[in-house]
Amino acid sequence: MDLLRSVKDSTDETEFYTPLPEGYTLGQTKYVAVFGTVMSGLGKGIFSSSLAKLLKDKGLTVAPIKLEGYLNIDSGTLNPFRHGEVFVLDDGMETDMDLGTYERMLDQDLVGANFATSGQIFSAVLDKERAGSYLGRDVQMIPHVTGEVKMRLRELALQSEADVVFIEVGGTVGDIENAFYIEALRELSYEEGEGSVLCVALTYVLSPPTLGEQKSKAAQLGIKRLMEFGIHPHLIACRAEDRVTDKVRQKISIYTNVPLKRVFSMHDLPSIYLLPQIMREEGLDSEVVQLLNLGGLINSAEDARNAQAWQEFSSRIGKHTHDVTVGVTGKYTALRDSYASIIKSLEHSEVANDAKVHIKWIDTTDIDAADVVGVLGDVDGIIVPGGFGVRGTAGKIACIQYARVNNLPYLGICLGFQMAVIEYARNVCGLDLADSTEIDPDTQTPVISVLPEQKKIEGLGGNMRLGGQDVMITPGTLAAELFDGAKHIRQRFRHRYEVDPDYIEQLEAGGLIFSGRHGEHRIMQILELPRDVHPYFVAAQFHPELTSRPLRPQPMFKGLVRAAIERKQA
Numbered sequence: 001m002d003l004l005r006s007v008k009d010s011t012d013e014t015e016f017y018t019p020l021p022e023g024y025t026l027g028q029t030k031y032v033a034v035f036g037t038v039m040s041g042l043g044k045g046i047f048s049s050s051l052a053k054l055l056k057d058k059g060l061t062v063a064p065i066k067l068e069g070y071l072n073i074d075s076g077t078l079n080p081f082r083h084g085e086v087f088v089l090d091d092g093m094e095t096d097m098d099l100g101t102y103e104r105m106l107d108q109d110l111v112g113a114n115f116a117t118s119g120q121i122f123s124a125v126l127d128k129e130r131a132g133s134y135l136g137r138d139v140q141m142i143p144h145v146t147g148e149v150k151m152r153l154r155e156l157a158l159q160s161e162a163d164v165v166f167i168e169v170g171g172t173v174g175d176i177e178n179a180f181y182i183e184a185l186r187e188l189s190y191e192e193g194e195g196s197v198l199c200v201a202l203t204y205v206l207s208p209p210t211l212g213e214q215k216s217k218a219a220q221l222g223i224k225r226l227m228e229f230g231i232h233p234h235l236i237a238c239r240a241e242d243r244v245t246d247k248v249r250q251k252i253s254i255y256t257n258v259p260l261k262r263v264f265s266m267h268d269l270p271s272i273y274l275l276p277q278i279m280r281e282e283g284l285d286s287e288v289v290q291l292l293n294l295g296g297l298i299n300s301a302e303d304a305r306n307a308q309a310w311q312e313f314s315s316r317i318g319k320h321t322h323d324v325t326v327g328v329t330g331k332y333t334a335l336r337d338s339y340a341s342i343i344k345s346l347e348h349s350e351v352a353n354d355a356k357v358h359i360k361w362i363d364t365t366d367i368d369a370a371d372v373v374g375v376l377g378d379v380d381g382i383i384v385p386g387g388f389g390v391r392g393t394a395g396k397i398a399c400i401q402y403a404r405v406n407n408l409p410y411l412g413i414c415l416g417f418q419m420a421v422i423e424y425a426r427n428v429c430g431l432d433l434a435d436s437t438e439i440d441p442d443t444q445t446p447v448i449s450v451l452p453e454q455k456k457i458e459g460l461g462g463n464m465r466l467g468g469q470d471v472m473i474t475p476g477t478l479a480a481e482l483f484d485g486a487k488h489i490r491q492r493f494r495h496r497y498e499v500d501p502d503y504i505e506q507l508e509a510g511g512l513i514f515s516g517r518h519g520e521h522r523i524m525q526i527l528e529l530p531r532d533v534h535p536y537f538v539a540a541q542f543h544p545e546l547t548s549r550p551l552r553p554q555p556m557f558k559g560l561v562r563a564a565i566e567r568k569q570a
C-alpha cells in the first residue's frame with residue numbers, strides 16, 4: 001500500500017520512489033532475472049532463453065530483455081570483431097547477438113523494447129532531468145537511474161502482455177557497469193512482492209586438468225558476491241565442461257541455501273538445442289512454475305505437443321546421412337561470433353536435410369582468380385556473407401565467378417548479393433569496369449550505388465536501410481519455389497547501397513533474374529540465375545540468416561544445403 005501511494009507523490013514526505021507506467025499493477029507480472037558470476041561468456045542467454053522456451057511451451061506468454069552494460073545506445077556501431085555480429089530486429093533496432101538466441105529459441109520476433117543498454121537508460125534519465133521531471137530533486141543512481149531500469153522492465157511487461165518477463169543482466173556480478181542493474185532488480189523483487197521475481201545465478205565450476213576434479217570455490221565466491229547485493233538466488237545453473245558431480249552440487253547447495261534440486265548442472269552439450277530437454281528432465285520448469293505460482297496458467301496438452309516437436313528436432317542433431325562442406329568467405333574469420341546467425345542457419349538446415357555441414361572459412365583478403373581453384377576446389381557450396389568496406393571484395397568477386405562458372409551452389413547475402421551483381425555485370429554483361437560506389441566512389445559504371453531517395457537523407461545519418469521489409473516474389477522463379485509459392489515474404493535489411501536502377505535492364509538482358517523486389521520502388525532484393533544455367537545461384541539484399549529458426553529453417557539456406565548434397569552426389 002505504501003508503495004502504491006508513493007507512485008503518485010514522490011515528495012519529500014517519502015523515500016519511496018516507484019515510478020510505474022500508466023496502467024501497470026504491481027505484483028501481476030512475474031519476472032525471472034538471470035545473473036552471471038565468475039566470468040562472462042558462459043551462456044546466460046542460452047540458459048535464460050531455454051527456460052523461457054519451456055514456459056512458452058506451456059502456453060505462457062514470455063518476453064525476454066537483455067540489459068547491456070555498455071554506454072552505446074544500440075549495437076549498430078560495434079565492431080563485430082570485438083563484440084560479435086549485430087543482430088537486427090524487425091523494427092530496425094540493432095542489437096547484441098544474444099537477441100538472436102532468444103528469437104531462435106522462442107521462435108518469436110522481438111522489438112527494441114527487448115533490448116536495453118546503459119546508454120539508453122542514462123540518456124532517458126538526462127532527458128527527464130532537462131525536462132524538469134524530477135521536481136527539483138538531485139538526480140541519483142538510486143532511486144532515479146534504478147527507477148528508469150524498473151520502468152523499462154514494467155513497460156515491457158505492459159506492452160508485451162507477458163506472463164513472465166525474462167531479464168538477462170549482461171556481464172558478470174561485480175562489474176561496475178552492471179551494478180545499477182543488479183540494484184534495480186533487488187528493488188524490483190521488493191516492490192513486486194513475494195513470489196514475483198525469481199533470481200537465477202549462472203556460475204562456473206572449474207576443473208583444472210592438473211587436479212583432475214571439479215572445484216566449487218570460484219562458484220561459491222561468485223554467488224556470495226551476488227548475495228552481497230541483497231539478492232539471494234532461487235536457482236543456480238552451474239556451467240562446467242562435464243556433468244557437475246553430486247558432491248559439488250551439494251557443496252554449492254549448502255553454501256548458498258539453495259535446495260539441491262535447484263542446483264542444476266549445465267555442462268557442455270553437443271548442441272545448445274539439447275538444453276531445453278535436459279532442463280525439462282531435471283524438472284527446472286516445474287520448479288519455476290511452482291516458485292512463481294504459475295500453475296493455473298498452464299496448458300498441459302500444448303506443453304506435451306511442443307515438447308514432442310522439439311524432441312523430434314533435437315534428437316536428429318548430430319545424426320546424418322549426408323556430409324557436405326560449405327565455404328564461407330569473410331573478413332572476420334578470426335571471430336566466429338561475427339557470423340553466429342549464419343552458423344545457426346546452417347545448423348537448422350543440417351537437421352532439415354539430414355546432413356552434416358562442415359564450414360570452411362575463407363579469408364578473401366589475399367586471394368585472386370588464380371588461387372580460387374585451390375580454395376574452392378573441395379567445397380560443395382559457398383556463401384558470401386554481408387560486410388562493409390573494400391577489403392577482400394576482389395577475392396569475393398573471384399569466388400563468385402568460380403561458383404557461377406563451375407555450377408557451385410551459391411548463396412550471396414547483402415554484400416554477397418552486391419558482389420554477384422558486379423561479377424555478372426563485368427563478366428557476362430560486358431561492363432568491364434562495373435563497381436560499387438562503396439568500393440570506388442568515382443566509378444563510371446556504378447551498378448551498385450546509393451539510390452537518389454536515399455541520397456536526400458544522407459548526411460542526416462539516416463541512410464542505412466534497417467529492419468523488416470516486405471519482398472515481392474516473382475512467380476515461377478527459384479525464389480518462388482524456395483518460399484513455397486509465397487507472393488511476398490518479410491525479411492530484414494541492414495545496408496546502404498543498392499542495385500542502381502539505371503543498370504537493371506542491362507543486367508536482365510544479360511540473363512540475371514531479379515526474383516525479389518520492393519513492392520513500390522525499383523529496389524532489387526533477390527537475384528538468381530535460371531535453373532537450366534546453374535543449379536543453385538541465389539542472393540539476397542537482405543539478411544536471410546536473421547530469420548532462420550530451428551523448426552523453420554530459412555529456405556535459402558535449406559536450399560543451399562540441399563543443392564550442395566545434390567552436387568556431391570552427382
Ligand code: GLN
Binds near residue numbers: 416438494498
Ligand atoms: N556494405 C554494403 C552496404 O552498405 C553491404 C552491407 C551488408 O552486407 N550488411 O550496402
